[in-house]
Amino acid sequence: EDQVTQSPEALRLQEGESSSLNCSYTVSGLRGLFWYRQDPGKGPEFLFTLYSAGEEKEKERLKATLTKKESFLHITAPKPEDSATYLCAVQAFGHNFNKFYFGSGTKLNVKP
Amino acid sequence: NAGVTQTPKFRILKIGQSMTLQCTQDMNHNYMYWYRQDPGMGLKLIYYSVGAGITDKGEVPNGYNVSRSTTEDFPLRLELAAPSQTSVYFCASSPRRGANPNTEAFFGQGTRLTVV
Numbered sequence: 616e617d618q619v620t621q622s623p624e625a626l627r628l629q630e631g632e633s634s635s636l637n638c639s640y641t642v643s644g645l646r647g648l649f650w651y652r653q654d655p656g657k658g659p660e661f662l663f664t665l666y667s668a669g670e671e672k673e674k675e676r677l678k679a680t681l682t683k684k685e686s687f688l689h690i691t692a693p694k695p696e697d698s699a700t701y702l703c704a705v706q707a708f709g710h711n712f713n714k715f716y717f718g719s720g721t722k723l724n725v726k727p
Numbered sequence: 728n729a730g731v732t733q734t735p736k737f738r739i740l741k742i743g744q745s746m747t748l749q750c751t752q753d754m755n756h757n758y759m760y761w762y763r764q765d766p767g768m769g770l771k772l773i774y775y776s777v778g779a780g781i782t783d784k785g786e787v788p789n790g791y792n793v794s795r796s797t798t799e800d801f802p803l804r805l806e807l808a809a810p811s812q813t814s815v816y817f818c819a820s821s822p823r824r825g826a827n828p829n830t831e832a833f834f835g836q837g838t839r840l841t842v843v
Binding site: 619624646647649651656657658659660661664702704706714715717718719720 | 731760762767768769770772775817819829830831832833834835836837839
Protein backbone atom coordinates (compact mmCIF):
# COMPACT_ATOMS: atom_id res chain seq x y z
CA GLU A 616 0.00 0.00 0.00
CA ASP A 617 1.26 3.45 -0.90
CA GLN A 618 2.00 5.56 2.14
CA VAL A 619 4.05 8.46 3.48
CA THR A 620 5.49 8.80 6.98
CA GLN A 621 7.01 12.00 8.35
CA SER A 622 9.25 12.36 11.37
CA PRO A 623 9.52 13.83 13.86
CA GLU A 624 5.95 14.92 14.51
CA ALA A 625 7.23 18.08 16.17
CA LEU A 626 10.62 19.78 16.34
CA ARG A 627 11.74 22.69 18.48
CA LEU A 628 14.92 24.49 17.46
CA GLN A 629 16.78 27.52 18.64
CA GLU A 630 17.33 30.20 16.05
CA GLY A 631 20.43 29.25 14.06
CA GLU A 632 20.28 25.57 15.06
CA SER A 633 20.27 23.54 11.84
CA SER A 634 18.33 20.28 11.55
CA SER A 635 16.53 17.95 9.13
CA LEU A 636 12.99 16.70 8.66
CA ASN A 637 12.38 13.23 7.27
CA CYS A 638 9.79 11.91 4.83
CA SER A 639 9.87 8.18 4.12
CA TYR A 640 7.60 6.70 1.49
CA THR A 641 6.49 3.43 -0.04
CA VAL A 642 4.89 3.72 -3.45
CA SER A 643 4.71 1.34 -6.36
CA GLY A 644 6.52 3.79 -8.57
CA LEU A 645 7.46 7.32 -7.57
CA ARG A 646 6.47 10.01 -10.03
CA GLY A 647 7.26 12.96 -7.78
CA LEU A 648 7.78 13.99 -4.17
CA PHE A 649 6.47 17.35 -3.00
CA TRP A 650 7.24 19.52 0.00
CA TYR A 651 4.73 22.06 1.30
CA ARG A 652 4.77 24.60 4.10
CA GLN A 653 1.58 25.24 6.06
CA ASP A 654 1.11 28.17 8.41
CA PRO A 655 -1.65 28.08 11.05
CA GLY A 656 -5.04 28.81 9.55
CA LYS A 657 -3.68 28.74 5.98
CA GLY A 658 -3.59 26.33 3.09
CA PRO A 659 -0.42 24.41 2.21
CA GLU A 660 2.06 26.44 0.18
CA PHE A 661 4.17 24.64 -2.41
CA LEU A 662 7.95 24.57 -1.82
CA PHE A 663 9.67 21.90 -3.95
CA THR A 664 9.17 18.97 -6.28
CA LEU A 665 11.77 16.20 -6.55
CA TYR A 666 11.50 13.60 -9.29
CA SER A 667 14.47 11.25 -9.04
CA ALA A 668 16.92 9.88 -6.47
CA GLY A 669 19.91 12.15 -6.02
CA GLU A 670 18.01 15.28 -6.94
CA GLU A 671 18.37 18.33 -4.67
CA LYS A 672 16.58 21.67 -4.59
CA GLU A 673 17.20 24.77 -2.50
CA LYS A 674 15.28 27.83 -1.49
CA GLU A 675 16.75 30.27 0.99
CA ARG A 676 17.47 28.27 4.17
CA LEU A 677 15.71 25.12 2.93
CA LYS A 678 17.24 22.27 0.95
CA ALA A 679 15.34 19.17 -0.11
CA THR A 680 17.01 15.90 -1.07
CA LEU A 681 15.65 12.61 -2.36
CA THR A 682 16.71 8.96 -2.16
CA LYS A 683 14.83 5.88 -3.33
CA LYS A 684 13.05 5.53 0.01
CA GLU A 685 13.03 8.93 1.67
CA SER A 686 13.42 12.64 1.39
CA PHE A 687 14.98 15.11 3.77
CA LEU A 688 14.20 18.77 4.23
CA HIS A 689 17.32 20.37 5.65
CA ILE A 690 16.91 23.67 7.42
CA THR A 691 20.11 25.67 7.79
CA ALA A 692 20.37 28.38 10.45
CA PRO A 693 16.59 28.65 10.85
CA LYS A 694 14.81 31.84 11.85
CA PRO A 695 11.57 32.21 13.83
CA GLU A 696 9.71 32.93 10.58
CA ASP A 697 10.52 29.37 9.44
CA SER A 698 8.13 28.10 12.12
CA ALA A 699 5.34 26.19 10.37
CA THR A 700 4.13 22.68 9.64
CA TYR A 701 5.99 21.06 6.76
CA LEU A 702 4.06 18.51 4.71
CA CYS A 703 5.43 15.89 2.37
CA ALA A 704 3.41 14.29 -0.42
CA VAL A 705 4.13 11.77 -3.16
CA GLN A 706 2.61 10.97 -6.52
CA ALA A 707 2.80 7.46 -7.91
CA PHE A 708 2.72 6.14 -11.43
CA GLY A 709 -0.25 4.02 -12.37
CA HIS A 710 -3.01 6.42 -11.43
CA ASN A 711 -5.22 8.11 -13.95
CA PHE A 712 -4.93 11.42 -12.20
CA ASN A 713 -2.44 13.31 -10.08
CA LYS A 714 -3.20 11.51 -6.83
CA PHE A 715 -1.22 12.83 -3.86
CA TYR A 716 -0.43 10.81 -0.75
CA PHE A 717 0.22 13.18 2.15
CA GLY A 718 2.14 12.61 5.35
CA SER A 719 0.90 13.96 8.68
CA GLY A 720 3.50 16.71 8.73
CA THR A 721 6.27 17.95 11.01
CA LYS A 722 5.46 20.97 13.14
CA LEU A 723 8.57 23.13 13.41
CA ASN A 724 8.96 25.76 16.11
CA VAL A 725 12.02 28.01 15.94
CA LYS A 726 12.64 30.01 19.09
CA PRO A 727 14.51 33.32 18.99
CA ASN B 728 -3.89 35.70 -10.36
CA ALA B 729 -6.07 34.77 -7.42
CA GLY B 730 -5.18 31.05 -7.61
CA VAL B 731 -7.65 28.87 -5.67
CA THR B 732 -10.40 30.70 -3.81
CA GLN B 733 -12.63 29.08 -1.20
CA THR B 734 -15.72 30.43 0.51
CA PRO B 735 -16.75 30.69 3.26
CA LYS B 736 -13.70 30.81 5.54
CA PHE B 737 -15.66 29.76 8.62
CA ARG B 738 -19.04 28.16 9.19
CA ILE B 739 -20.98 26.66 12.06
CA LEU B 740 -23.68 24.15 11.14
CA LYS B 741 -26.26 22.39 13.24
CA ILE B 742 -26.57 18.62 13.00
CA GLY B 743 -28.72 17.71 10.01
CA GLN B 744 -28.24 20.98 8.14
CA SER B 745 -26.76 21.11 4.65
CA MET B 746 -24.34 23.49 3.00
CA THR B 747 -22.12 23.95 -0.03
CA LEU B 748 -18.45 24.85 0.17
CA GLN B 749 -17.44 26.87 -2.86
CA CYS B 750 -14.14 26.53 -4.71
CA THR B 751 -12.96 28.29 -7.85
CA GLN B 752 -9.58 28.42 -9.59
CA ASP B 753 -8.33 30.74 -12.31
CA MET B 754 -5.28 28.75 -13.45
CA ASN B 755 -7.13 26.64 -16.04
CA HIS B 756 -6.14 23.47 -14.21
CA ASN B 757 -7.82 20.25 -15.25
CA TYR B 758 -7.54 18.50 -11.90
CA MET B 759 -9.32 19.65 -8.76
CA TYR B 760 -9.49 18.09 -5.32
CA TRP B 761 -11.26 18.35 -2.00
CA TYR B 762 -9.38 17.39 1.14
CA ARG B 763 -10.21 17.46 4.81
CA GLN B 764 -7.61 18.00 7.50
CA ASP B 765 -8.21 16.96 11.09
CA PRO B 766 -5.88 18.04 13.93
CA GLY B 767 -2.57 16.15 13.82
CA MET B 768 -3.62 14.23 10.74
CA GLY B 769 -2.61 14.43 7.13
CA LEU B 770 -4.82 15.55 4.31
CA LYS B 771 -7.50 13.03 3.39
CA LEU B 772 -8.91 13.08 -0.14
CA ILE B 773 -12.71 13.38 -0.26
CA TYR B 774 -13.43 13.75 -3.98
CA TYR B 775 -11.50 14.70 -7.06
CA SER B 776 -12.20 15.72 -10.65
CA VAL B 777 -10.10 15.30 -13.77
CA GLY B 778 -12.14 17.74 -15.81
CA ALA B 779 -15.55 19.30 -16.29
CA GLY B 780 -18.27 16.70 -15.93
CA ILE B 781 -15.97 14.04 -14.45
CA THR B 782 -15.73 13.38 -10.73
CA ASP B 783 -14.77 10.41 -8.57
CA LYS B 784 -14.54 9.38 -4.93
CA GLY B 785 -11.41 9.66 -2.86
CA GLU B 786 -10.60 8.02 0.47
CA VAL B 787 -13.40 9.51 2.61
CA PRO B 788 -16.41 10.40 0.37
CA ASN B 789 -19.29 9.39 2.66
CA GLY B 790 -21.57 12.30 3.55
CA TYR B 791 -20.34 14.50 0.69
CA ASN B 792 -21.17 15.17 -2.93
CA VAL B 793 -19.49 17.16 -5.67
CA SER B 794 -20.15 18.46 -9.14
CA ARG B 795 -17.92 19.97 -11.84
CA SER B 796 -19.89 21.84 -14.45
CA THR B 797 -17.01 24.13 -15.45
CA THR B 798 -13.22 23.97 -15.40
CA GLU B 799 -13.10 26.72 -12.81
CA ASP B 800 -15.60 25.59 -10.17
CA PHE B 801 -15.71 22.52 -7.94
CA PRO B 802 -18.27 22.89 -5.11
CA LEU B 803 -18.48 20.41 -2.25
CA ARG B 804 -21.93 19.64 -0.85
CA LEU B 805 -22.52 18.42 2.70
CA GLU B 806 -25.90 16.77 3.20
CA LEU B 807 -27.21 16.13 6.72
CA ALA B 808 -24.19 17.47 8.58
CA ALA B 809 -22.78 15.33 11.39
CA PRO B 810 -20.26 16.17 14.17
CA SER B 811 -17.76 13.85 12.45
CA GLN B 812 -17.64 16.35 9.60
CA THR B 813 -16.13 19.01 11.83
CA SER B 814 -12.84 19.69 10.10
CA VAL B 815 -10.88 22.08 7.93
CA TYR B 816 -11.63 21.62 4.25
CA PHE B 817 -9.16 22.46 1.51
CA CYS B 818 -9.75 22.70 -2.18
CA ALA B 819 -6.78 22.30 -4.52
CA SER B 820 -6.04 22.23 -8.21
CA SER B 821 -3.19 20.99 -10.37
CA PRO B 822 -2.37 20.95 -14.06
CA ARG B 823 -2.89 17.81 -16.11
CA ARG B 824 0.07 15.54 -16.45
CA GLY B 825 1.50 16.02 -19.92
CA ALA B 826 4.33 17.87 -21.60
CA ASN B 827 4.58 20.04 -18.51
CA PRO B 828 6.31 17.92 -15.83
CA ASN B 829 5.19 20.23 -13.03
CA THR B 830 2.07 18.79 -11.46
CA GLU B 831 2.17 20.28 -7.99
CA ALA B 832 -1.14 21.16 -6.37
CA PHE B 833 -2.13 24.66 -5.35
CA PHE B 834 -4.35 25.03 -2.34
CA GLY B 835 -7.01 27.43 -1.22
CA GLN B 836 -6.98 29.00 2.25
CA GLY B 837 -9.44 26.51 3.67
CA THR B 838 -12.91 26.45 5.22
CA ARG B 839 -13.11 25.76 8.95
CA LEU B 840 -16.39 23.93 9.57
CA THR B 841 -17.87 23.13 12.95
CA VAL B 842 -20.97 20.93 13.28
CA VAL B 843 -22.78 21.25 16.60
